[in-house]
Amino acid sequence: MKILINCSTLSGTGVTQVAVSFIRECINIQSNEYHVFLSKTVSRELENSSFPSNFFFYTFEHHPIYGIKGFKIRKELRKLEKKINPDCVFSVFGPSWWTPLKPHLIGYAYPHYVYRDSPFFKNISFFQKIKINVFELIHLWFLKRNGKYFVCETEDVSKRLRKLFNCTEENVYTVSNTYNDFFNSYKRLEENILPEKVEGEFRFLSLCSFAPHKNLVILNKVIPLINSKFPGNKVKFVLTVDNDLFNKKIDDSVKPSIINLGRVDVDKCPQLYDECDSLFLPTTLECFSANYPEAMKMKKPIITSNLSFATSICKDAALYFDPYDEKNIVEVIEKLISSTRLAENLVEIGCKQLDIVLTPRERAEEYLKICKEIAN
Template sequence: MKILINTASTYKGGGVQVAQSFLEECQQFRDHEYHVVLGEMIAELIDTNRYPSNFFFYKIGYRPATRVLGFKSQSEFFEKLEQKVNPDVVFTTSGPAYWRPHAPHVVGYNLPHYVYKDSPFFNQISFWKKKKWALKGAIVTHFFKKEADAYVVQTDDVNERLQPIVKSHRVYTVSNTYNQHYEHPRKFGDKLHRQSDQEFRFLILSAWHAHKNLEIIPTVIKALPEAVRERVRFVVTLPEEDFKRSFSDKLGEHIINVGPIRPEEGPSLYKECDALFLPTLLECFSATYAEAMKMGKPIITSDLGFAHTVCGDAALYADPVNPNEWAARIIQLINDSDLRQTLIQNGREEQKKFLSARQRAERYLDICRKVVKADRNKDRKIVVVNQAVNYLTVGLCNAFTEEFGQVDLITGSIHEQGESLKKSVRVTKMNTWVDRPSWKKMLSYVWGCLRIYTLLLTRYRKHDVFFMSLPPMAYLLSIVLPNRCSMLIWDVYPDVFKITGMTETNLLYKTWAKLNKIAFKKAHRVYTIGVKMAELLANYVDREKIQITPIWSIFQSNGKVEKENNPFVLAQQLQDKFVVQYSGNIGLTHNVETMIALAEKMKDHDDILFQIIGRGTRVPHLKALVKEKNLLNCQFLPFQSDEMFPYSLSAADIGVVILDEATSKGSVPSKSYNLMSYGIPALYIAGEDSELYDYAVKYQHAKCVSSSNLQEAANFILSLKSDCNLREKYAQNAVKASQNYRRSNADKIVEYYLA
């Protein structure tokens, strides 16, 4: 790519460090051509002679924001440069740029005042200053909305707040991080006097801004008991004029000013201090948090959302406008060495979520590639078809919005879990899917296919078409459609019919098989979710055409709730039970009768409960079976609400996934991935030719047994129940396995689609 990097609007604070770091790291990515506009502050930090021949630098003599209300054009310099360079993409490291390029434009957002309007900062300023910030915010937001095709922010919290402001879903989160100088610190001379044994130093690595709340420091000092006050020193890095204007000479012994420091001097100064103190009222992301964690320093900071988002358990928090609370936290930290070590250790864990400087640069470049692709595909349209939409379809639709100008969805119902459907996706309603009785289900499929066919021939005749799971025969419409069609196969038909006793010589089976060969051969892309399913599909299409892309869990991290804090456990009185849980649909391919047979085999173990949560055509039959066998160790519950689902899933000691062995090669229930994400050991009851069997062998997080060998299943349950170390080993393996089944798999589907 030919990238125009604009740093003209970056002139102070963390934005300068981010821009400098990005430029330095870009030297590692030599496939691109970089044209860099150097703002006045950045120009002082960059030695252009050190950069390779694929870098071109242009100094700008003004800051664009200073010309917004003036007579001189703020964009003339950029317009001439773009015409000369003709870039593929423009990346403004900190916006707004006050310029709308012709090329796709990615803009960094780092202005907390306009996304955190609930900050206590606004309670401390005058009425007229509030009006000034409101006016400035309106102007800045106007330019952000007008000039950008995509935005980059540093936390998910800012991402959620910014999207409704700029009315765009193309907002990407790329975490800030410590400067690369913290990876390989250079040695500098000490800036502070030799530290006495009793002295405790708090570093405040910040410029003077009203929202940094540094003026609270004198009142915090006064709130400290005299014995503690004598020990505490605050180390600030302010220009001398700011320091003298803001702090009384009387506080000189408690506040030490070393003056502004260069980024490479930061690690050295941290080593001379004991903790980070940051009473800020507004941040998008302060790199000082990450730096303190990297340098092994505990943190005391403001009890505000942005701070919790970044610091997690690595900090003590105080009401930012209450000096007594700040003093209490200081006393707590100084007097408790174990607490300091805990915060330091927590900081090591928290910093794992931050990207390295190189990873951050790589993510920026990936976003630039995405935006370039999206610009090239802005006239392309795709419609996704699924009669009953769940989180998987939502994720895929959202992924398509990153690359297509228009994404539509034909569906009868939408069930959002974990991820909301982006507002840019246009939804066209069709008839809903009916679960039972069977004749109504089939009627809903047939009527659905007719509705889909009509829509694709009329309203969506110029769209690409992407078929998903329902109606199960809908993808066969591609045979007679003029559209370019693709399909994601979760259950392989007609093979699934074998569970009913249907043979391959049956007319319906043979007809569907022949239609499969025609549809798959004509398709643009054919996806499936596992190796075994690909082997099955290879009976209908060349194996080389099948793309294997695993699906993903509702949960993108381990949010399992321990039993003692679990409201579902309390409500169902499961505190003393070892719960073997099946949670999901109870239909043809699931053979949940196996759970009943297993419960019967283990009915003498009163503390083991077999819990069946879900709905489906077989529920009445299963309940009758339990009643007939007088099994007191079985519990039936309906599907839980979305709010309760994480708790019901967390209640499981073992999660059960069942497939009828006649068709287990052709299906992988999504519950398998939810169990992995929550670190719940699994019992798979399926054949050795199934994807589930391969998972169990590969990840060692589950046991896969045949339904004909339930004694082995019972032994597995008893072994996990009696051995907590073994149970923990399976749980850890499950969480590790879940890393392969993340939401990013939806992006891979789209990536292959466009390849």
């Protein structure tokens, strides 16, 4: 099978990790010919020269939707598809912003539009709601225009998307997200990424962007309460967010309790987990966060939002809190820090829970199985 893998629109951390992991796993599935469209962000994560001769890469410097340059990119994408003549096109996440001639599978990753019952919508401004509504119209219109087949990361999202698009089961597939293969081959670097710990320090890792639904601004309320219970900045929060947003959204008074690294390369993520003590994810909207299986793989306890997208994946392998209740969050943090046995128990359950999550290789095989099915 000749497959065109489209990653020309991807720039976010989570979607980039999925794309990079999938492309790398395709090396082990040698029966196909792979033509890969890369954005600048995805391209930086891959060494094209390390791939075998059945891979062909095309890097695009600009996003295909913006302005005159975007128009030229879309024209080039169509021209290349016609020249390559693939059996199938797989846009790892959509919209693709252009409509291929061949059967097109599109990854779906917009929780805002399928989880309208999330408490997130009760805690944002009127103008934020208007902005989301406008983007919803644009994104959903292009998703339906660009392709006929979709793949989601949980069955719950697939069900909701079928209802949203009023389409049949045959048009929406489910393939679970998972950790990157870097977590299988992880070897600790000689130098630490983070500063040396002080005695008694406990570190929570939030490996995500500063998008509003990630709810990291809750740290402005959580940290003062934590410091009153654990004096001396002994509880630290490790972030990987844009520095400008960090300086704008996080109060100066709580910054001594935060280590912000900025964007981190995918291959360094396992070591970040290794240097921290627990995953802290106060997110309010997800299709599937890879942070959960990553933390399980690295044997770290999880504390996260008590919402269905989290509980359906983690089950008893996590402690849960109300993401908008700083007192409840602090209670859960204190509970975890105060009990080594509890942390160990969460890790044990997480290791068992990880058995039902697809491996990166299995996920790649499932994606390609769908591509072959729609190509036929």
